[in-house]
Amino acid sequence: MKLSWWEWLPFRRWRIVGTVEFADEIPERLPKRAVVLVASGGPPKWVGFKCPCGKGHEVLLNLDEGRRPTWALSLSETGKISIAPSIDYLDGGRRCHFFLRNNKVLWAKDSIR
Numbered sequence: 001m002k003l004s005w006w007e008w009l010p011f012r013r014w015r016i017v018g019t020v021e022f023a024d025e026i027p028e029r030l031p032k033r034a035v036v037l038v039a040s041g042g043p044p045k046w047v048g049f050k051c052p053c054g055k056g057h058e059v060l061l062n063l064d065e066g067r068r069p070t071w072a073l074s075l076s077e078t079g080k081i082s083i084a085p086s087i088d089y090l091d092g093g094r095r096c097h098f099f100l101r102n103n104k105v106l107w108a109k110d111s112i113r
Contacts, residue, residue: 014103
């Protein structure tokens, strides 16, 4: 998957920049607020993006209701992205716990970014 130069502009809002067939095809480098869907001919099974904390780790969330845990990705009429429930990333001493609602990141109080 090749991203256009304008996807790297810093003022871009949360947006879907592409779809790949397999999760290992998600580019290692992604712009801020860029979401990649993983789908092979049907509805998306996964969503991947860089964590908004800025530390560089990737978040990969399951969208398939047949597997647990499951998240739901929704787009508003104006293209704003929401993911439910919250995203909780724990790695060693760092915890990134946030909500993505209408293109806004809302950090939970228990985050240690």
